[in-house]
Amino acid sequence: MKFLKTLAAATLSGLLLSSVAFAEDKPVVGLVMKSLANEFFQNMMVGAEAHAARRGDYELRAVGMQNETDFESQINAVETFITEGVDLIVIAPADSRAMVGPIQKAIAAGITVVNFDVSLDAAAKNEAGLELAFVGPDNRGGAKLAGDALGKALGKGAKVVIIEGNPGADNATERRLGFEDSIAEFGLELLDSRTAHWETEEANAVFSTMLTAHPDIQGVLAANDSMAIGVVRALEAAGRTDILVVGFDAVPAVLPMIADGRMLATVDQFGADMAANSVDLGLALVAGGAPLEGWVKTPVELVTK
Numbered sequence: 001m002k003f004l005k006t007l008a009a010a011t012l013s014g015l016l017l018s019s020v021a022f023a024e025d026k027p028v029v030g031l032v033m034k035s036l037a038n039e040f041f042q043n044m045m046v047g048a049e050a051h052a053a054r055r056g057d058y059e060l061r062a063v064g065m066q067n068e069t070d071f072e073s074q075i076n077a078v079e080t081f082i083t084e085g086v087d088l089i090v091i092a093p094a095d096s097r098a099m100v101g102p103i104q105k106a107i108a109a110g111i112t113v114v115n116f117d118v119s120l121d122a123a124a125k126n127e128a129g130l131e132l133a134f135v136g137p138d139n140r141g142g143a144k145l146a147g148d149a150l151g152k153a154l155g156k157g158a159k160v161v162i163i164e165g166n167p168g169a170d171n172a173t174e175r176r177l178g179f180e181d182s183i184a185e186f187g188l189e190l191l192d193s194r195t196a197h198w199e200t201e202e203a204n205a206v207f208s209t210m211l212t213a214h215p216d217i218q219g220v221l222a223a224n225d226s227m228a229i230g231v232v233r234a235l236e237a238a239g240r241t242d243i244l245v246v247g248f249d250a251v252p253a254v255l256p257m258i259a260d261g262r263m264l265a266t267v268d269q270f271g272a273d274m275a276a277n278s279v280d281l282g283l284a285l286v287a288g289g290a291p292l293e294g295w296v297k298t299p300v301e302l303v304t305k
Helices: 039-055 071-084 100-108 122-128 139-154 168-185 200-213 225-238 251-261 270-284
Strands: 010-012 017-020 027-035 057-063 088-091 112-116 134-137 161-166 191-195 219-222 244-246 265-268 296-300 299-302
Touching: 027 039, 027 071, 027 219, 027 270, 039 057, 039 161, 039 225, 039 251, 039 270, 057 299, 071 088, 071 161, 088 100, 088 270, 100 122, 112 270, 122 161, 134 139, 134 270, 139 168, 139 219, 139 244, 139 299, 161 168, 161 200, 168 191, 191 200, 200 225, 219 225, 225 244, 225 251, 225 265, 251 299, 270 296
Parallel strands: 027 057, 027 088, 088 112, 112 134, 134 296, 161 191, 161 219, 219 244
Antiparallel strands: 010 017, 017 057, 265 299
């Protein structure tokens, strides 16, 4: 797909916002993403804008967080979209429990909501009496694809560590579980597992500490590519070329690392298309289509050299 360049960008009340403007009588879609410092969501933004320009029958208002722990920005974005009376909110929650209340408030205000990329917490939804489908990938299954690639390359008994995402995010939990499934299946030894909150620099620091404590590490399972990049940088600084690294997201920055062997594998979840497809599903609901139910799965694919 040939994407358009970002059409407009501005910083408003601490939110990173980009919009594509159309006629006032067209449906207004509020897209709430995670950190636009993350290449995965940058690509998602570009893909969403290209989709809006291509369809031309709705107005897109897209918002991203400034960093991976900037949860308040998502809450503020939903509150703003409620006040503006948008027709549709399409949201990838940064915290799977914290966003249940704001989303419930949006639905009570008569706004159609599509939860994509990161699922809301099932228990929190049940407690709130909220029924909402999820559009997104099998994060556990996708992480197991990467973990299996590492397990096959290292063999039984190999020593590994996990770099986790945000503890409050469902996809972070699911990816850790997928990695643990591979660890059990291939008889790997888990030395340590810590969060780096999806961030490159934090992953660099966290893994550097792990490497000092466990110089015999043989493999690293990073829950996203931003953190995998931080791990690779730490390995380069330490002069270590003997440790295998896998990630998740298939952002363009890691593809050369896979090609030259600095990373073993990643998982493509087709982020540039995910938001656009979720908008399509949401607009169909706004137009009176049948409600979404359960889990609408989107694809994942292992990427290796």
